[in-house]
Amino acid sequence: MIKQMISGVVPPGVAEATVMTVWPSVGSTVLGQMLGRLYRIKSGLGPISVGRLALLATIPLGMPLYLSLRLPWALRRYRLTNRRVTIERGINAKVERYVDLDRFDAIDLVVQPGQEWYDCGDLVFRRGPIETLRLPGVSRPEPFRQTCLKVRQSYVSVAAAQPEVVGAA
Numbered sequence: 507m508i509k510q511m512i513s514g515v516v517p518p519g520v521a522e523a524t525v526m527t528v529w530p531s532v533g534s535t536v537l538g539q540m541l542g543r544l545y546r547i548k549s550g551l552g553p554i555s556v557g558r559l560a561l562l563a564t565i566p567l568g569m570p571l572y573l574s575l576r577l578p579w580a581l582r583r584y585r586l587t588n589r590r591v592t593i594e595r596g597i598n599a600k601v602e603r604y605v606d607l608d609r610f611d612a613i614d615l616v617v618q619p620g621q622e623w624y625d626c627g628d629l630v631f632r633r634g635p636i637e638t639l640r641l642p643g644v645s646r647p648e649p650f651r652q653t654c655l656k657v658r659q660s661y662v663s664v665a666a667a668q669p670e671v672v673g674a675a
Contacts, residue, residue, distance in 0.1 A: 525586045525657050528650050531626035532572050533618070534643020541568060542620030584641045586654055588661065591631065591639060605631050605639040607661040613651050629654075 532538035541564055547556040561568075574580060578597045585592045585599075592604040610631040617627040627647040631639040631654075644650055 522587045522589050525588060526650060526653050527583055527585045528644055528646075530575065530582050530584070530641075530643040531621075531624045531645040532568070532575065532643070533621040533624035533626040533645075535571065535575075537567075537571055538624065538643070539618055539620030541571075542623035546620075546623045584644060584650070586650070586657060588657065591641075591654060593639075593641065603639060607658045608665065609633055610638050610658070613654055615647050615651055 533542055541560075544560045544564070545557045547560070549556050550558070575582070581596055582602075583594050583599065585594055588607075590604045590606045593602045594600060595602045610633050612632045614630040614632060615627050616630055621627050621643065624643075624645070626643045626645045629641040629644050629647055629651055630637055631641075
């Protein structure tokens with residue numbers, strides 16, 4: 507058990523602690539994006555639109571698509587810790603890919619056609635012009651983006667203020 511001065515705050519040098527976890531939306535899949543483009547069509551008469559009719563007609567397709575993202579072997583999550591941002595897969599959350607907090611300096615939000623219907627988008631972590639990690643279909647991406655930037659700023663600021671180790675440690 508780690509003793510903490512402030513509850514929930516763990517220095518990165520001591521342990522890796524989760525700050526926030528988000529789950530990919532159906533908009534992370536190609537089929538989900540196609541359905542999102544179809545659902546956003548507003549042409550029609552009054553409350554009856556092409557998009558709403560398409561939504562009703564594709565329920566047998568949409569439900570299995572959503573449930574397929576929740577299968578134990580397909581389960582994905584995006585986790586922000588006090589050290590890095592990770593893409594994890596499976597029930598036991600094995601890290602598939604990650605980027606350290608000091609390995610990016612900007613996060614772009616890219617909303618693919620069809621993703622806006624699901625209120626999701628891709629977060630692209632960049633170091634200069636180089637893409638270091640992409641999180642496809644993040645549900646409600648802006649709060650997660652802002653949290654990642656704040657945690658990164660804290661991490662980089664503390665790392666810069668720490669004295670460098672000289673000699674054998």
